[in-house]
Amino acid sequence: MSTSDPHTLSRDEVYDILSNARRRFVIYYLRDRGEPVKLGELSDRVAAWENDVPVEELTDQQVKRVYVSLYQTHIPKLEDTGIVEYDADTGVVRLTSQVSDLDAYLPDEDEGSIPWQGIYLTLAVVGLAVYGVATAAQGAIPQSVLNAVGLLVFVSFGAVVIAQYLYERRNR
Template structure:
């Protein structure tokens, strides 16, 4: 039974709940399901994940070990926290809306943005190519001052670094 005395979980409680890989997997597995899941099915899914195999290839021992752990420790802890509802009579488990509280503590999915490492690499490659060309073919690049080239490359790095900084700040 979930606890009625707390409306929200503290940061410490969330980190404690998420500190165990089995509990994280249980939450992830249940998030992908629209209906309640039986503890036996959940145990098989967790055991298959942990043993990097299919549910069909699991041994009884592998499934039993996970079932006991979920039954005795992890599901009751998630139930007490209010993240899941666990009906011991039917053996069914389902997520509650409280699971959304975890999202504030989890890293956001990376947004598609500027691949800054590629921008820096492009500046370095172009700068090195121009330096190499000027050194290998001085007659063809006589118009190019190495001092000016160095200044332009440094300025390009400075501009990109400033843009990267402002982008990271969200400005």
């Protein structure tokens, strides 16, 4: 367990903590779980994230490399700053209330995200409205116009799907 006195982290300390992707992921994962986690499980999750594979597909070498790094470097650094507590007897890592010092430096999860479901819903409603108008005005609107509008709705869905895929891939 950490023997350092709790204190407010300086900006330099926060930047140093957050400068490493593994430490950021550890903090994210512990927050997401909301409960203490064994170092082995944490190593599995970090290795899976880094290698972009499910935990079940990890090699022993991939997990070992992350475990050693977390055990020797990252967990002690997080413990020294008071962000986590590590119980060497049980191998359990838990966040402390000190983690709230990082909140001002971490973006909100939803901040800057695109409301994809709203875009899809809007396209669906517009498509349904066009279908309703076409059905109600059979014969009054030339078939070529209806075909063009239908194609436009279809292409719009495709464009949004591609945009979401590229956005998600870039932000992964």
